[in-house]
Amino acid sequence: MAISPTRRPDGDDDTDARGDGGTESASGQPATDSLEESQVATDTTERTTMTEEPGGDDAEGAHWTVQYARDHLAHVLVIGFFALYPGLVAVLTGIPALDIGFTTVDPGAFFDAFLPAMTFMIAMLFLGLFAMSFDFISGYTGYLSFGHAAFYGIGAYVVVMAANGDIPIVPEGTPFMLTLLLGATVAFLVALAIGAVSFRLTGVYFAMITLGFAQVIYELVRNWDYVATNPQEGPSMSGAAEIGIPYVDSLSFAIGRLAGDSFENVLGLGIDISATLTSYYAIGLVVLGCYFAMQRIIHSPFGRVMIAIRENEERARAVGYNVFWYKMAAFGMSAFFAAIAGAMFAGYRGSASPDSTFYFLVTADALIVTIVGGIGTLAGPLFGSFFFESLEDILSSQQGGLAPYLRETLPEAMLSADVAGITFLDVINTVVDGRAPLYLGIVFVLFVLFVPNGLLGSVRDRLGGTVAKRLPAHLERYRK
Amino acid sequence: MIDPLTHATVDAPMLADTLSRFFQPDTLARILIEGLGKAAIYFIIAIGLTLVFGLMGILNFAHGAFAMVGAYIGGVIMVVALSSASGAFTRIALFIVVVAVVFALLTAAGSALEIKLVRPIYDRTPMYQILLTFGVGLILEELARIIVSSRGIQPEPTWSAAQATIPGFLSGPSDVLNSLFGVNIRGFYLFAIVSGAILAVAVYLFLTRTLYGLYIRAGSEDPEMVEALGIDVRKAFTIVFGLGTGLAAVGGVFLMWDPTWGPSVMLNLDVLLYAFVVVVIGGLGSFKGTLVAAVIVGVADSFTTWLFNTGIVAFSGLPEVTIFLLLVIALIIRPQGLYGVEEVGGH
Numbered sequence: 001m002a003i004s005p006t007r008r009p010d011g012d013d014d015t016d017a018r019g020d021g022g023t024e025s026a027s028g029q030p031a032t033d034s035l036e037e038s039q040v041a042t043d044t045t046e047r048t049t050m051t052e053e054p055g056g057d058d059a060e061g062a063h064w065t066v067q068y069a070r071d072h073l074a075h076v077l078v079i080g081f082f083a084l085y086p087g088l089v090a091v092l093t094g095i096p097a098l099d100i101g102f103t104t105v106d107p108g109a110f111f112d113a114f115l116p117a118m119t120f121m122i123a124m125l126f127l128g129l130f131a132m133s134f135d136f137i138s139g140y141t142g143y144l145s146f147g148h149a150a151f152y153g154i155g156a157y158v159v160v161m162a163a164n165g166d167i168p169i170v171p172e173g174t175p176f177m178l179t180l181l182l183g184a185t186v187a188f189l190v191a192l193a194i195g196a197v198s199f200r201l202t203g204v205y206f207a208m209i210t211l212g213f214a215q216v217i218y219e220l221v222r223n224w225d226y227v228a229t230n231p232q233e234g235p236s237m238s239g240a241a242e243i244g245i246p247y248v249d250s251l252s253f254a255i256g257r258l259a260g261d262s263f264e265n266v267l268g269l270g271i272d273i274s275a276t277l278t279s280y281y282a283i284g285l286v287v288l289g290c291y292f293a294m295q296r297i298i299h300s301p302f303g304r305v306m307i308a309i310r311e312n313e314e315r316a317r318a319v320g321y322n323v324f325w326y327k328m329a330a331f332g333m334s335a336f337f338a339a340i341a342g343a344m345f346a347g348y349r350g351s352a353s354p355d356s357t358f359y360f361l362v363t364a365d366a367l368i369v370t371i372v373g374g375i376g377t378l379a380g381p382l383f384g385s386f387f388f389e390s391l392e393d394i395l396s397s398q399q400g401g402l403a404p405y406l407r408e409t410l411p412e413a414m415l416s417a418d419v420a421g422i423t424f425l426d427v428i429n430t431v432v433d434g435r436a437p438l439y440l441g442i443v444f445v446l447f448v449l450f451v452p453n454g455l456l457g458s459v460r461d462r463l464g465g466t467v468a469k470r471l472p473a474h475l476e477r478y479r480k
Numbered sequence: 481m482i483d484p485l486t487h488a489t490v491d492a493p494m495l496a497d498t499l500s501r502f503f504q505p506d507t508l509a510r511i512l513i514e515g516l517g518k519a520a521i522y523f524i525i526a527i528g529l530t531l532v533f534g535l536m537g538i539l540n541f542a543h544g545a546f547a548m549v550g551a552y553i554g555g556v557i558m559v560v561a562l563s564s565a566s567g568a569f570t571r572i573a574l575f576i577v578v579v580a581v582v583f584a585l586l587t588a589a590g591s592a593l594e595i596k597l598v599r600p601i602y603d604r605t606p607m608y609q610i611l612l613t614f615g616v617g618l619i620l621e622e623l624a625r626i627i628v629s630s631r632g633i634q635p636e637p638t639w640s641a642a643q644a645t646i647p648g649f650l651s652g653p654s655d656v657l658n659s660l661f662g663v664n665i666r667g668f669y670l671f672a673i674v675s676g677a678i679l680a681v682a683v684y685l686f687l688t689r690t691l692y693g694l695y696i697r698a699g700s701e702d703p704e705m706v707e708a709l710g711i712d713v714r715k716a717f718t719i720v721f722g723l724g725t726g727l728a729a730v731g732g733v734f735l736m737w738d739p740t741w742g743p744s745v746m747l748n749l750d751v752l753l754y755a756f757v758v759v760v761i762g763g764l765g766s767f768k769g770t771l772v773a774a775v776i777v778g779v780a781d782s783f784t785t786w787l788f789n790t791g792i793v794a795f796s797g798l799p800e801v802t803i804f805l806l807l808v809i810a811l812i813i814r815p816q817g818l819y820g821v822e823e824v825g826g827h
Contacts, residue, residue, distance in 0.1 A: 003557070144607060197812050203604060204539050205815050208760050212807035215753060219804065223797030252634050360749060373612060438626065441618035448612045452767065 147214030155339030241347030374454025517669025519691020519778025520676025534765025550729025555642025590725025638742030
């Protein structure tokens, strides 16, 4: 139980490596800590507010990887959840129907109706990454980028057009991973160009000018017949997009619902991985990489300046930072990641259309999930996006949605029960079937009114710090 | 190399040809009258937005949704009340009644909305007001979609039955304009110009001759001083938000007859984006700016539409691209807008 006084600085070094950099009050105070250790049972709330690091007790002599994993417990849990989710869904929806005398119970269909299907989970990944990139600029520097869809669209169009050989210099057959980077770089440069004029403005005017730029690009793409034979519909991609290491076939996996790679009996374990699952994991890995990259940036000194700009731009300038270039760089990076999201969207779908990539509503989706998840928290948008896609799945009119489930499971007498000329079936058809946007709008308004910090932001307020920092301490408490 | 306007590459003889076609009196008259007609519509859909922003500093993202609701309510009344035998006079008279009814209904609805939803979040950053109104817009759009499709009407494209209630002399070429300029211009544009002018005068008189107009003008200049002078700003906010909503809905009723718009749920975003362009170019919160910007945007729209329709430019998105480019250029050259105040809208 004893804390060696030298342990703390070591721990700090390690935690710096994990990118949290948030060593506000971490500079030791072993005396306080040991004092607190002695009265741990009496004052637990005190403990959570004072403990900076997860109890350093048995960490003495522990390998740095153990410490690292411990600091990343929250990440590990979240990544574990998403990694195991497909298996969970397969197991739960596979539960056979049971005949219990008077009626049949079908838990499988129930879970099918309420758990988001894999196709929705994949959509969650692009939307999540796109929303994170939106949050990166809007949540951390406070500049609402209402034209963010432009960067998403650039990423999507570059990969599709490159696959079709429509981009000069880029030969047909360039690996998807390279065209993805190309798209991201193009978006980065476009963002710098847009930012150069837009960052002279602030507040509502910044939102408006970025929206204006995005709409100009949208209209151009929608009417320019070079990009596709029918520009309103957008181009389709020839061939499948492969995520992995370029030019190494065994380490590249094609994504797409139909065109993706599927594996049977992996490693002789009797597990089959469908094309959808391959896409899910491949895209998930890219999203994970992007998340850590963005997290690293935000926790670096550069990220601190971004937050300073949000909190008080005048002061940041007065301190001597060239805020213009910080904002430009943040905007460019944000566009870079937005384009990666767009590229994966197009790679998975095998096509891109102006309305699903460049249009203002695409930005609006990112905005909604960012608010629901928590603006100014990097992982928040991913959870918001999970919520968004769950709702989409539950209210979807296809198999696996709530409406078909209710129509199949409820007894006929109940469905056709007539109240003032309206049957229950009519109610399902009009207010459940495919009505996700309505409930999303309502949830969104409720969040704006009552939970302005979003899901993750509220959890943080509750815990008194970031989840990654607080979770180990909380778990520690329950272990004792 | 790739050029989005490949077809627009203009060579010298073509330029001369374009110019000579442009400077014919009938062409000029057409561009100007259609442009002013469009400008009138743009003014009607934008003026409510600018009033609300000027006084309250709220960029109302539900503005387009209110216009959509107005268009549908107007359409329902027109379709139900009219038969195919109704004469032109009945149609026009009913239209005026509809404008009044929709304005009253939506003004009340907007005031209620302000009290219930917007008022609790005045003390937050402007972003949350944008988000809230945007969410309200989304809900209204979805509700409209549900109601409209449950009545067996397609939510998009436009609801043609409502559009068809326009009297024949407005939907066809106007005799008056034909005898004046010798060109066939849809009578609706003349109707829009007249109505827009009446509305502009009405709003101007409201702003300059009434107490609440005084509050709005004073509040746009210096809200704290207005409050310090003992004026109930909260009440003024409610009334102005209601009026802005009502004006948006009136704009929607006009769009119902407009050949290029018509009632559809897409109005939510389309109206919103166009209203933003007009308001931002003119300067947020400025009546005069909105008027001038509406004329600029309207004439630019009709000019570029003419360029495309005559085949001089084969790029079909020209009008839209031009309008949003105007927004971008205006923001680069004069961020506060033509007649805007420098500080308004910054953060």
